[in-house]
Amino acid sequence: MKTPRRAMSVRAVIAISLVVAVAAVVIVGVILLDSPAQERLRRLDERRVDDLRSISAELDFYWTHARTLPSSLEELADEPGVFLELYDPETGQLYEYRVLGSNTYELCAHFSRDTAEERNRFYRENWSHGPGRQCFELEAQDVEGVIDR
Numbered sequence: 001m002k003t004p005r006r007a008m009s010v011r012a013v014i015a016i017s018l019v020v021a022v023a024a025v026v027i028v029g030v031i032l033l034d035s036p037a038q039e040r041l042r043r044l045d046e047r048r049v050d051d052l053r054s055i056s057a058e059l060d061f062y063w064t065h066a067r068t069l070p071s072s073l074e075e076l077a078d079e080p081g082v083f084l085e086l087y088d089p090e091t092g093q094l095y096e097y098r099v100l101g102s103n104t105y106e107l108c109a110h111f112s113r114d115t116a117e118e119r120n121r122f123y124r125e126n127w128s129h130g131p132g133r134q135c136f137e138l139e140a141q142d143v144e145g146v147i148d149r
Contacts, residue, residue, distance in 0.1 A: 041112035044090050048109045049127045051085045051095065055107060056138055058082055063140035069105055073097045100137065108135040 055073065062070055062079065070076040073086050073095065087094055088109060096108035115128045126136060 038113075045111050045113055045115075045129075047085075047089045048095075048111060049129075051089075052107050052109060052136065053127070054084055055086070055095065055097070058084060059105065059138075060141050060143050063103060064143045069099050069103065069140060071099065096135070103140040104137065105140065106135050106137050108133060110134075 055076070058076055058079075059069060062076060070079075073084075076082060077084050077086055090112075091110065093110075096106070098106045098108075100106055110133050111129045111131055114130045116130075126138075
């Protein structure tokens with residue numbers, strides 16, 4: 001039994017429409033999502049910012065107890081109860097730290113991407129950065145309600 005020609009063309013149109021729709025979804029997905037290499041760089045930068053935030057928080061604790069800043073990140077890491085990532089996750093280089101004043105300091109890291117490219121993602125407060133070496137000038141803050149470690 002032969003299928004009417006009209007029915008075949010409707011099936012063909014539906015099949016072609018589905019193929020076009022799937023292709024469009026794939027293309028839009030590729031455009032909206034970063035490549036795997038870009039996603040890796042984004043995650044490395046997020047990790048760097050996380051590490052710097054943790055270091056900054058520990059510097060606040062140190063400042064609250066000692067009323068001074070440590071001379072190095074190694075000195076900070078030697079404190080009891082302090083567990084920090086002090087090294088860049090990609091290069092293995094120690095993050096840069098420099099005391100600027102009695103309670104001001106600078107933390108530096110090398111970043112892969114510009115946060116201006118990010119769409120409402122990870123970066124808030126004063127952690128926005130461009131690519132390359134970026135430094136953040138910060139002020140140690142007293143931490144309320146801290147119990148000695």
